[in-house]
Amino acid sequence: MNKELRTNKKITIEAIPGIPHINKGDNVSDVIINASKKAGFVFEDGDILCVASKAISISEDRLVALNTVNVGNLAHELHERIPRKDPRTLQLIIDATGTSDLSRLEIADNYVAGWLPNGNRLTSAGVDKMGPDHVVLLPEDSDESAMRIGNSIQKNFNVRVAVVVTDSDGRVEKAGATQVAIGLYGLPGLRRSTTTDDSGSVKIADETLCDLVAASAALIMGQRGTNRPVVVVRGLSYEFDEKSKIRQALSRPE
Secondary structure, eight states, X not given: OOSBOOOOSOOEEEEOTTOOOOOTTOOHHHHHXXXXXXXXXXXXXXXXXXXXXXXXXXXXXXXXXXXXXXXXHHHHHHHHHOTTSOHHHHHHHHHHTXXXXXXXXXXXXXXXXXXOTTSOEEEGGGOEEETTTEEEOOOSOHHHHHHHHHHHHHHHHSOOOEEEEEEEEOOTTSSSOEEEEEEEEBSOSOEEEEEXXXXXXXXXXXXXXXXXXXXXXXXXXXXXXSOOOEEEEESOOOBOBTTOOGGGGOSXXX
């Protein structure tokens, strides 16, 4: 199989239909495979499967009941700066950074983001509200989850697909949210382009390919509640890398 899988001029984005609501203990790979077979969806070599992180988190029982959280002094102090956030949620945000202080948080204008132990930065450190009494944490290892799904697709359909685990993210200066990659398998984190101007000068630019793909999938996936947690991006030219991980796209991996 050639590493360069395709050079199509058209890219399509399509949700796999019939994905049921994911429950604790579900095997996400099996859910995707069963729904694909039922819908008659045919995978192709080089497809990029984008999977919402919350579906994986729920299957891994990453939900936390807020009434079980012990809130420290720092979370109470942070609540004074960000009153819209429950102090218990703020405690989990601090915990998600892997520190016991605020050194890995970015706080501004009633906004908080956190640097995760792997060097990724996410709004609320990836801690997301699930109803009035629970929050959901990120998957234990999003790269590992992506690899399991990709391997299962290959085993069942005899095609090689890349997998991007996506998560909602916001920016302090912009309203609303987009989606970014937090886990990878098969798809390189970066894409390098080289151009030459009229004077012969060469310019090299890196693009965060995994985030471009995640954001394109979000056009179809939407936010939680649409129940379109699995989207296939088809037609993108890339070199398959079975060793790809999200740290390849991070400027400060740890």
